[in-house]
Amino acid sequence: MPDKDIILSVRNLSVQFGRGAIPAVSHASFDLGAERLGIVGESGSGKSTLGRTIMRLLPPAARIEADTLDFEGEPLLQLRERQLRRMRGNRMALIMQDPRYSLNPVLTVGQQVAEAVILHQETSGKAAREQAAAMLERVRISDPQRTMQLYPHQISGGMGQRVMIAMMLLSRPRLVIADEPTSALDVGVRAEVLNLLDELVRENNCALMLISHDIRMVATFCQRILVMYQGQIIETLERLEEARHPYTRGLIAAMPDPTRPVSRLQVLNRQAIRDWGRPA
Secondary structure (H helix, E strand, O other): OOHHHOOEEEEEEEEEEOOOOEEEEEEEEEEEOOOEEEEEOOOOOOHHHHHHHHHOOOOOOEEEEOOEEEEOOEEHHHOOHHHHHHHEOOOEEEEOOOHHHHOOOOOOHHHHHHHHHHHHHOOOHHHHHHHHHHHHHHOOOOOHHHHHOOOHHHOOHHHHHHHHHHHHHOOOOOEEEEEOOOOOOOHHHHHHHHHHHHHHHHHHOOEEEEEEOOHHHHHHHOOEEEEEEOOEEEEEEOOHHHOOOHHHHHHHHHOOOOOOOOOOOOOOOHHHHHHOOOOO
């Protein structure tokens, strides 16, 4: 990928926690352009930590080291918190997995979406609410004026996720990190939300990192897949058929396939994973 097309560049990124220097991410390297990139792996593999590291949202106890962690040419590890606050929600955005816990329960939907306009577009009052309503309509909320008056607990999970997408994409960010954005949704709504996210990302010509456990869903949605295991990127794929690592193949086999029903799903072969790459 030519340098001019790279939005995010990561080289030898490692993250450790606590006094015991427990590794959460180890020596991760990849480039990301205006494309859809999937990050998959089981719980604890380092997927979400990787995303939050890029956003610089880890607690002070985290120790981050990298040869390169550049966003549009800017070294993220050298930026001060004030600079990062101007960047987050504006040039880079994070969509969380469950709007019930991500949205503020004591503020209306309208207040929260309008706040995103006020913070990042220097617009206030009536103009901010008009932009908020227009964006809610853009994410296919049929009655945005009514929805803006509701509190998060009064809307469905699918509608809440649309609200989150509206807030995060209002400023047309260059990088969107979506951390399990459909895990709390049923299958039908999940497809609608993914299609909407794909449409907006293409329209804005931005980079998308989709973090998920569902490797088959990621394979149908993303152009490339990074597979993480114990904090390391062990394989990069464009198609699932290219998978060679026993961990990746185990993830694929453990997912139900309606076209090939089985009486018992496979589980990961941990011994084969440990033995991978060792001399025979």
